[in-house]
Amino acid sequence: MNAGEFSQKVDDTLSAIEDALDISDAELDWDFAGGILTIECDNGSQVIINRQTPTQQIWVAARSGGFHFDYHADEGCWKQDGLELFALLNKSLSEQSGETVKLVANA
Numbered sequence: 001m002n003a004g005e006f007s008q009k010v011d012d013t014l015s016a017i018e019d020a021l022d023i024s025d026a027e028l029d030w031d032f033a034g035g036i037l038t039i040e041c042d043n044g045s046q047v048i049i050n051r052q053t054p055t056q057q058i059w060v061a062a063r064s065g066g067f068h069f070d071y072h073a074d075e076g077c078w079k080q081d082g083l084e085l086f087a088l089l090n091k092s093l094s095e096q097s098g099e100t101v102k103l104v105a106n107a
Helices: 003-023 085-097
Strands: 028-033 036-041 046-052 057-062 065-072 077-080
Touching: 003 028, 003 036, 003 046, 003 085, 036 085, 046 085, 057 085, 065 085, 077 085
Parallel strands: none
Antiparallel strands: 028 036, 036 046, 046 057, 057 065, 065 077
């Protein structure tokens, strides 16, 4: 994937995450600034999502650790070791917020 395609995939993914947060019932706040999406739980804990252009990855920092996602064109999603990005966000945000979080990627 070239740099332009990577940039568009990340932009689309971050937009999909924001859309999912918009329709979620979870008590989460978020801010997108400087290419970094920060999601904050009511208890103040955060999940931070950003792009890593040199490695063509999306990086996620959560209380449970750091995660580096590669785009899998054959499946149309971002994965790390078989774990899909939205699944990781749901797991991390549920653990950190203490409530069930179910973000769904737009089709």
